Amino acid sequence: MANQNQLQAMSAAQVTKKLLSNEPLFILDVRNEEDFKDWKIEGSNVQIFNVPYFDLIDGVDAILDKIPEDKDILVVCAKEGSSKFVGEQLVEAGRRYVSYLTEGMKSWSEHLEPLKIGSLHGGGEIYQFVRIGKGCLSYMVISGGEAAVIDAVRMTDVFHSFAKEKNVQIKHTIDTHLHADHISGGRALAAQTNGTYWLPPKDAEEVVFEYEKLEEEAQIAVGNTLIRIQPVYSPGHTIGSTSLIVDNQFLLSGDILFVQSIGRPDLAGKAEDWVADLRTTLYERYKALPEDLIVLPAHFGKSAELGEGGKVCARLGDLFKSNPGLNITDEPLFRRTVTEQLPPQPHAYQEIRQTNMGKMTPNDEEQREMEIGPNRCAVHDV
Structure with a gap:
């Protein structure tokens, strides 16, 4: 799991290893709904939740009840910046195992x-x-x-x-x-x-x-x-x-x-x-x-x-x-x-x-x- 109380970076290679070894992973995808529906990270032991970044600019309180406290959480966006911003908010809100996908879905496309x-x-x-x-x-x-x-x-x-x-x-x-x-x-x-x-x-x-x-x-x-x-x-x-x-x-x-x-x-x-x-x-x-x-x-x-x-x-x-x-x-x-x-x-x-x-x-x-x-x-x- 990610370190407690600190936002971690997770590479596409690390995400791949988790998926192929069937480790549980909760993904918060903060891209817009259209991009999310078109293409997303999938796996047999993956839970995924989509909330556009613009709905979270003022805080993550409205979605905390949907974010587990006892699982690895990966925040995903197109390039990286939005997921880091949201991930930091989740850490501040008390979530302990939070990472963001380095270089976003672009890196996911290329691994x-x-x-x-x-x-x-x-x-x-x-x-x-x-x-x-x-x-x-x-x-x-x-x-x-x-x-x-x-x-x-x-x-x-x-x-x-x-x-x-x-x-x-x-x-x-x-x-x-x-x-x-x-x-x-x-x-x-x-x-x-x-x-x-x-x-x-x-x-x-x-x-x-x-x-x-x-x-x-x-x-x-x-x-x-x-x-x-x-x-x-x-x-x-x-x-x-x-x-x-x-x-x-x-x-x-x-x-x-x-x-x-x-x-x-x-x-x-x-x-x-x-x-x-x-x-x-x-x-x-x-x-x-x-x-x-x-x-x-x-x-x-x-x-x-x-x-x-x-x-x-x-x-x-x-x-x-x-x-x-x-x-x-x-x-x-x-x-x-x-x-x-x-x-x-x-x-x-x-x-x-x-x-x-x-x-x-x-x-x-x-x-x-x-x-x-x-x-x-x-x-x-x-």
């Missing part, structure tokens, strides 16, 4: 937590990087002193630090598709490490940079133990979406298949054109793959998708039994499900696509603003 998913045949490991506040999932495949990073986010320092810790050199960066909800770090990371950047060519028709074509004939080897990454063309979320089979054990499904949902086909304005591709990928191409493959998606949408220790993964055969998006037998109903009544499109997704094509070069703060909010790559209410 990555590396988790080991499994070992590879003949040596090597695969890690999942959980961007818990944004729902993005990146991966690092390690073998024989080399590494490949898949669906890297723009905070590339995390991958550099982890590679250094593991004493490996990043040789490849791979994007399973042209992302629309977050800015890819793949191309930048490849440039920083003198590695090779791979992108599906059907998603790259408008890009303004050089890349290696991620196609089914490609065989990407990592390390001297030849851990192979086999691309599988799997359109539907985008026309170029390409899944990866790693070491005949893991299926990196990009934004085609999630643990509790399936990918949406509308983020390039092509929903009606791509819905048939999406169904073919899920109901034919994926159905023909070995059921024991462990599915590792590029995103998750709800905290309920976080499994043991925060990992997001599932056996392919189990998803064909439990995932609603894989069990819509009526084709017209499938079409309506993935083209109508979709969640809102990601914030600034058109600008993000342009950035990932190399046509825009926003500065760091502009990139942060473009990415604020939840990931919305899935059809969640299937």
Whole structure:
């Protein structure tokens, strides 16, 4: 718990540890109601209460009966300042275990937590990087002193630090598709490490940079133990979406298949054109793959998708039994499900696509603003 009678700072990393270890946490979110409803910190043992900051400028007496005295209390705002102000008032009012989220929800959007998913045949490991506040999932495949990073986010320092810790050199960066909800770090990371950047060519028709074509004939080897990454063309979320089979054990499904949902086909304005591709990928191409493959998606949408220790993964055969998006037998109903009544499109997704094509070069703060909010790559209410 936080120290008594003194406001404490709590980092996004510390909050993540609490959530993944299922520790109880009471959150007072002082952002406006609209922002709170759009995006918030969630967890299985989290209680959350929203009161806009402007309602608390004159004091917190009106809400004290709703603030527990025996739990860790985390005050959250957009950037930090408002939460510190309110947190100090709570301490003065006698609450003993009060912290504020350092750098606010912006820091929550950017934290990555590396988790080991499994070992590879003949040596090597695969890690999942959980961007818990944004729902993005990146991966690092390690073998024989080399590494490949898949669906890297723009905070590339995390991958550099982890590679250094593991004493490996990043040789490849791979994007399973042209992302629309977050800015890819793949191309930048490849440039920083003198590695090779791979992108599906059907998603790259408008890009303004050089890349290696991620196609089914490609065989990407990592390390001297030849851990192979086999691309599988799997359109539907985008026309170029390409899944990866790693070491005949893991299926990196990009934004085609999630643990509790399936990918949406509308983020390039092509929903009606791509819905048939999406169904073919899920109901034919994926159905023909070995059921024991462990599915590792590029995103998750709800905290309920976080499994043991925060990992997001599932056996392919189990998803064909439990995932609603894989069990819509009526084709017209499938079409309506993935083209109508979709969640809102990601914030600034058109600008993000342009950035990932190399046509825009926003500065760091502009990139942060473009990415604020939840990931919305899935059809969640299937």
